[in-house]
Amino acid sequence: MGNLCGKESSPDPFDQPGRVLSSAPPPSTRKTVPVPKKVGGPPRTLGGDSGAAQSSTQQEDARRKAAEAAEARANAAKKPKGKLGSQLQEQKRQTRNDALAGASRDELRSREADQLAETRAYN
Numbered sequence: 791m792g793n794l795c796g797k798e799s800s801p802d803p804f805d806q807p808g809r810v811l812s813s814a815p816p817p818s819t820r821k822t823v824p825v826p827k828k829v830g831g832p833p834r835t836l837g838g839d840s841g842a843a844q845s846s847t848q849q850e851d852a853r854r855k856a857a858e859a860a861e862a863r864a865n866a867a868k869k870p871k872g873k874l875g876s877q878l879q880e881q882k883r884q885t886r887n888d889a890l891a892g893a894s895r896d897e898l899r900s901r902e903a904d905q906l907a908e909t910r911a912y913n
Contacts, residue, residue, distance in 0.1 A: 868879075884892070 869875075881889075
């Protein structure tokens, strides 16, 4: 099958002689740019001044603020947000055994309901 709307390509790739599988591919004529061995400069701390180290009071203040923010996020996550939020909190509090027991109860109820519907439908 060929290309319906395209030009016929003059050099057919199968016209050229092939090579044996064990032979190496032809050498590439393209040159690559050498990669630098070392990226310059001493290691730096992100977010700080580009040369001066932060004082210990600034570091302690930043730690304290980060801890307060983490506590605020944790407290905000504990508050239920409406009906779905309270249901989610309930599910999070359940242990694995509680969740399995609840799923088992639900399955037993659905089986009983199916059996009752089957006996009612029996004539």
